Amino acid sequence: MIRYFFRALRAQLRGGVLLFALSLFGVSIGVASVVSIQIINLNALGAFRGSMLAVSGSADLILLGKMPTLPETLYPEVLATPGVAAAWPLYRVDVTLRDADPIVLEVIGVDFFTAIDVPWEGEAVDVSAALGQSGWVAVTATLARERGWSVGERLSVSIGTRTAELVVGALSDFEKATPLASPRLAVMDIAQAQSLLGSRGQVDQIDVKLVDGVDEAAVVAALDRKLGTKAMILTPEQREEQAADLLSAFRLNLTALSLISLFVGGFLVFSSTQAALVRRRTEFGLLRSLGATHRQVFGLLVGDVALLGLAGVAVGMPLGYLGARANIDRVSATLSNLYLLEEIHQLVVPPWFFVLGAAVGLAGAGLGALAPALELGRKDTRSLLAAFSLHARVGEKAPRWFAAGVLCVLAIVGVYAVAGDRWRPAGFVQAFLLICAIPLLTPWLVQLATSRLPVRSFGLAYGVKGLGRQLQTTPVAVAALAIAVSMVVGVTTMVSSFRDTLDIWIERTIQADIYVSTPSRRRAASHATIGADVIERLKRHPAVTHVDRLRQFFAYTNGRRFSLAGVDASVPVDRARFALLEGEVEELPRDSVLVGEPLARKEGLHVGDDLVVDGPDGPVSFPIAGIYYDYSSELGSAFLHLDTMTERFGGGTVASVALYLAPDSDADDVVDELRVAFQATPLSMRSNRGLRERAMQVFDQTFAITRLLRYMSLLIAVCGVALTLIVLARERTSELALYRALGASRLQIFRIYLGKGLGIGAAGIALGSVAGVAFALILIYVVNRAFFGWTIAMHWPLGLLVWQSAIVLLASSVASVYPAIIASRTPATELRREDL
Amino acid sequence: MSLDEPVLRFHSVAKHYSQPSGGVLKALDDVSFEIAAGKKLAITGRSGSGKSTLLHLAAGIDIPSAGAVSFVGRDLGALTDRQRTLIRRDDIGLVFQFFYLLPHLTVWENVALPGWIASDRTFEERGRKLLDRVGLSAFATQPASTLSGGEMQRVAICRALLRKPRLLLADEPTGNLDDDNSEVVMDLLMQLVDDEQGALLYVTHSEEQAAQADERLSLHSGRLERT
Numbered sequence A: 001m002i003r004y005f006f007r008a009l010r011a012q013l014r015g016g017v018l019l020f021a022l023s024l025f026g027v028s029i030g031v032a033s034v035v036s037i038q039i040i041n042l043n044a045l046g047a048f049r050g051s052m053l054a055v056s057g058s059a060d061l062i063l064l065g066k067m068p069t070l071p072e073t074l075y076p077e078v079l080a081t082p083g084v085a086a087a088w089p090l091y092r093v094d095v096t097l098r099d100a101d102p103i104v105l106e107v108i109g110v111d112f113f114t115a116i117d118v119p120w121e122g123e124a125v126d127v128s129a130a131l132g133q134s135g136w137v138a139v140t141a142t143l144a145r146e147r148g149w150s151v152g153e154r155l156s157v158s159i160g161t162r163t164a165e166l167v168v169g170a171l172s173d174f175e176k177a178t179p180l181a182s183p184r185l186a187v188m189d190i191a192q193a194q195s196l197l198g199s200r201g202q203v204d205q206i207d208v209k210l211v212d213g214v215d216e217a218a219v220v221a222a223l224d225r226k227l228g229t230k231a232m233i234l235t236p237e238q239r240e241e242q243a244a245d246l247l248s249a250f251r252l253n254l255t256a257l258s259l260i261s262l263f264v265g266g267f268l269v270f271s272s273t274q275a276a277l278v279r280r281r282t283e284f285g286l287l288r289s290l291g292a293t294h295r296q297v298f299g300l301l302v303g304d305v306a307l308l309g310l311a312g313v314a315v316g317m318p319l320g321y322l323g324a325r326a327n328i329d330r331v332s333a334t335l336s337n338l339y340l341l342e343e344i345h346q347l348v349v350p351p352w353f354f355v356l357g358a359a360v361g362l363a364g365a366g367l368g369a370l371a372p373a374l375e376l377g378r379k380d381t382r383s384l385l386a387a388f389s390l391h392a393r394v395g396e397k398a399p400r401w402f403a404a405g406v407l408c409v410l411a412i413v414g415v416y417a418v419a420g421d422r423w424r425p426a427g428f429v430q431a432f433l434l435i436c437a438i439p440l441l442t443p444w445l446v447q448l449a450t451s452r453l454p455v456r457s458f459g460l461a462y463g464v465k466g467l468g469r470q471l472q473t474t475p476v477a478v479a480a481l482a483i484a485v486s487m488v489v490g491v492t493t494m495v496s497s498f499r500d501t502l503d504i505w506i507e508r509t510i511q512a513d514i515y516v517s518t519p520s521r522r523r524a525a526s527h528a529t530i531g532a533d534v535i536e537r538l539k540r541h542p543a544v545t546h547v548d549r550l551r552q553f554f555a556y557t558n559g560r561r562f563s564l565a566g567v568d569a570s571v572p573v574d575r576a577r578f579a580l581l582e583g584e585v586e587e588l589p590r591d592s593v594l595v596g597e598p599l600a601r602k603e604g605l606h607v608g609d610d611l612v613v614d615g616p617d618g619p620v621s622f623p624i625a626g627i628y629y630d631y632s633s634e635l636g637s638a639f640l641h642l643d644t645m646t647e648r649f650g651g652g653t654v655a656s657v658a659l660y661l662a663p664d665s666d667a668d669d670v671v672d673e674l675r676v677a678f679q680a681t682p683l684s685m686r687s688n689r690g691l692r693e694r695a696m697q698v699f700d701q702t703f704a705i706t707r708l709l710r711y712m713s714l715l716i717a718v719c720g721v722a723l724t725l726i727v728l729a730r731e732r733t734s735e736l737a738l739y740r741a742l743g744a745s746r747l748q749i750f751r752i753y754l755g756k757g758l759g760i761g762a763a764g765i766a767l768g769s770v771a772g773v774a775f776a777l778i779l780i781y782v783v784n785r786a787f788f789g790w791t792i793a794m795h796w797p798l799g800l801l802v803w804q805s806a807i808v809l810l811a812s813s814v815a816s817v818y819p820a821i822i823a824s825r826t827p828a829t830e831l832r833r834e835d836l
Numbered sequence B: 001m002s003l004d005e006p007v008l009r010f011h012s013v014a015k016h017y018s019q020p021s022g023g024v025l026k027a028l029d030d031v032s033f034e035i036a037a038g039k040k041l042a043i044t045g046r047s048g049s050g051k052s053t054l055l056h057l058a059a060g061i062d063i064p065s066a067g068a069v070s071f072v073g074r075d076l077g078a079l080t081d082r083q084r085t086l087i088r089r090d091d092i093g094l095v096f097q098f099f100y101l102l103p104h105l106t107v108w109e110n111v112a113l114p115g116w117i118a119s120d121r122t123f124e125e126r127g128r129k130l131l132d133r134v135g136l137s138a139f140a141t142q143p144a145s146t147l148s149g150g151e152m153q154r155v156a157i158c159r160a161l162l163r164k165p166r167l168l169l170a171d172e173p174t175g176n177l178d179d180d181n182s183e184v185v186m187d188l189l190m191q192l193v194d195d196e197q198g199a200l201l202y203v204t205h206s207e208e209q210a211a212q213a214d215e216r217l218s219l220h221s222g223r224l225e226r227t
Helices: A002-015 A017-044 A046-056 A074-079 A128-132 A141-147 A190-197 A216-230 A236-279 A281-289 A294-326 A328-338 A352-377 A381-385 A390-419 A426-451 A460-467 A474-509 A521-527 A532-539 A597-603 A642-649 A667-677 A688-731 A733-741 A746-788 A798-824 B051-059 B081-091 B107-117 B123-133 B149-161 B179-196
Strands: A061-065 A084-097 A104-110 A136-140 A154-159 A162-172 A185-189 A205-210 A231-234 A514-517 A544-557 A560-567 A580-582 A593-596 A610-615 A618-628 A637-641 A656-661 A684-687 B008-018 B024-035 B040-045 B066-071 B092-095 B167-171 B199-203 B215-220 B223-226
Touching (some): A002 A017, A002 A294, A017 A046, A017 A236, A017 A352, A046 A185, A061 A236, A104 A154, A104 A190, A128 A162, A136 A141, A162 A185, A185 A190, A216 A231, A216 A610, A216 A618, A231 A236, A236 A294, A236 A426, A236 A474, A460 A746, A560 A642, A618 A637, A656 A667, A688 A746, A746 B081, B051 B092, B051 B167, B051 B199, B092 B149
Antiparallel strands (some): A084 A154, A154 A162, A514 A656, A610 A618, B008 B024
């Protein structure tokens, strides 16, 4: 039978190269979508994990400062804790290279005489130089190669408005130990790092090595008693999990979108397997009558599908890798802008990933072929040899399937009624039910729509009407297209609504004329401060009337890290500073806090509740006066009055300032003047308009990958239209021959097939648009709220949706041209009894 | 084209097919006959004698390897595929042994199909009259697949006659029917052709049915014999 399988396969491939190619395309793109997203997901945390292992790989516990730093004086106490074999302090600061290409250097200040083991490039380095030479730093050999640096190279860096001169004293090779370690890791003496780039007496982290066999929990409890709320005690695994949790929503949503492509690809496999079954029914019937067992015949079909799946994996895996590579920059930008994590520097694909890819491809192809294979299983020899009437059976079942589809829709409503946006998986359950509902609703709706269509001529309308009579094939293409369209409509509406919401939010909340911060602010957070002298100079500019100051650091509430900002809100403004979701306050109150929506949703906080923040001397409680809309980051944020922050958390310098100008001043001109005046100071200045543009740029960058994913599934679905019509042209040869015998011209048959393509396109758009509205509602009102904590106001981008629909319709028409040509070439002599 | 011109003329027509083995299969060889308007011509012959090939050539579905097939004086072999298609659409009706009704269309839609193909809006009334004539008006809105064999062939005859063809070609029109239905269908076919004054060329195995024709020819291994 195996010999027969390969003989038959050769014949099949010869007879249906295009069908095979289209099916292969569907599976490959589906696999590529999933694989590329999984590679990105896998590597999104790679740099973080790699850098953490490179620095703290040998540690059993990591003590992280919550304020955000720890007093150095705690170090001897940690070291003296029973069960601690060794401990070493770390001072971490992300500095910006003052260069034409201003990259971020992740500087780690270490005590070279403790247990930390730096992997040096080449010979071991005499670390005494690290202590003796001012600004001595070891950079990775990879970065040195990339930038053309060698030992002795002088580097000018900035942290906030402070600048420092560093000297490359040695080259390290962290990638040797941990391949995913960031090439931007730089190591220097901790005392030098504190004095040049940060504050003396403070450390960010203390790594701890435990005595062998000691009870870890007991040591953690002892440390916890000593450190109180000042530090968070984590194992390296927990530290990694923390970062993974942060990215979980982002990664899950990308995975879900990529799976839709695979799902749509499965429809193509369904169509082609269905076609193979129809085409080979006599062959299978003959084999059965010659004594082949049911399992053997079933095996032939499964063999075909397995081969298709494997070919799809072989093509899809490299495509997926290329897709991931092409999107590194976009995802890296999102990781660093939204999650403040390390960028992806390189892609690593572990061997087990190939097994995952193969499983995804085979499962996708297998699921697509499942229904036709089961159909084959139900047939006896006699019925295999007799003519098929599959469309008639589909027609009979269509109302029942429709009813099942309606039940799915009701279930979506039910899940919302019960779980709302409180249960995280609810959105995915609803999306899954929606995707199941579409193919179930399609056959009966297609039947209903086409049965009402009046036909008075033999052309487009006749072709469209025929769709309702070929229910074994056309609803599959319509459903696949409808799913892809629903994804496009849903995601487009969500992204567009989000963009409009963000635009309005920015308009409402960005009120100052100029915003000043430092290039290192985003990554270095509390370290990146603006010197008081710089603020004084800014104030002295003749156009500046008021200055708002903002101090910001990462704090913890209930173990959750969030951005806590203190604002000097004494400047009178025309409108309320915060767009509030809950509460009614015009200005920032003195003794209470305003909490951003993502943090409020994740912690279940409301106006009247208290926000409990870990303070330097224990938990500090603030009554919540309002919940404001916050789209700045998924991490969550809260605002205090600057004076309150100083009172409760101690003094500190500001991270950014907002300048208000005299009414007749031009913000862009003032920015230009300030840039000249502060040429030597590392400042980042944006006018109100410039900041808005930058925010929108970041937004567009963040959603660029979703655009790619939705168009991939659409591409697969359009191929499905072509595949279906080719299958129809082949299956309905006798019908076409009859038309030709009755005098139909080639052009007329061409038009009929064009009509079918247009009909599938229009039906897919109609169904997909309705489902897309539901998809958009799920994304906006459930998924975004539950996962990201963002309230998005619904805005329908009608113009864009109409334009996209026109493109889909055009694509469907183009996809039907080749099948229409095949159909129009059918000679009247092809009229055979068994096909009609 | 003169009024005396026969509707269909085969002049020394041959149709050869190349065999995969390298040989040549002579499906028809030196076949000549003609049929005038209002006349009926029956062709008999065993399976494989070339009857279907002859009908394909007569309908312009295929062209001869040698000789000429003329339809009302026009050499079908000299015409383009499109021109032959238009002749088939406007002037030739086809009735098949296996009816070839489209199961997804209603009875009336099957009859109306040639009118749709020709974008001819005048046929609707005629289609209804023809259905009435064959006694199937009551089934007009039913799917064709629900009819019996005899009823299906009556619908197929209506479809063939819808556009008043000059030539009706019937390929064993009763070959798939029982005796009672065969008689009904054949009588109906003859009557309708008489009424329409078209020419009828039909292939049959039945001596009795062949006897109903004005002229009768017999095919043996691609060669024609007058009976």
